[in-house]
Amino acid sequence: MGLNDRIDDEDGIVNLPPDAFGQFDGPIDQDDHWLLTAERKDQLVVMRAWFMARYCDPANVLPKRFSGIVDDEAIQEVIDEIHSELGNLYAPERNANVSE
Numbered sequence: 001m002g003l004n005d006r007i008d009d010e011d012g013i014v015n016l017p018p019d020a021f022g023q024f025d026g027p028i029d030q031d032d033h034w035l036l037t038a039e040r041k042d043q044l045v046v047m048r049a050w051f052m053a054r055y056c057d058p059a060n061v062l063p064k065r066f067s068g069i070v071d072d073e074a075i076q077e078v079i080d081e082i083h084s085e086l087g088n089l090y091a092p093e094r095n096a097n098v099s100e
Contacts, residue, residue, distance in 0.1 A: 047078045058082045
């Protein structure tokens with residue numbers, strides 16, 4: 001099972017509405033307007049999927065990308081979860097654009 005299969009199967013990304021996501025011209029990306037009002041569980045799913053598509057150190061990129069949109073506790077929850085599951089088995093994606 002590949003990483004994208006794991007995201008779809010375990011994280012519930014396939015259950016999110018189509019308007020949760022922006023354009024698909026690279027790694028998965030979300031629609032920020034949708035994310036602002038999304039339920040917390042859906043915010044967690046989207047942030048995790050966004051991270052996993054870029055496979056970068058979550059402590060560096062998640063706050064940079066989601067601060068001001070999602071509360072800091074939710075960001076830290078995803079960081080802790082990823083660290084718990086993967087430890088240091090992630091590496092920065094060379095072409096990941098964290099400012100999108």
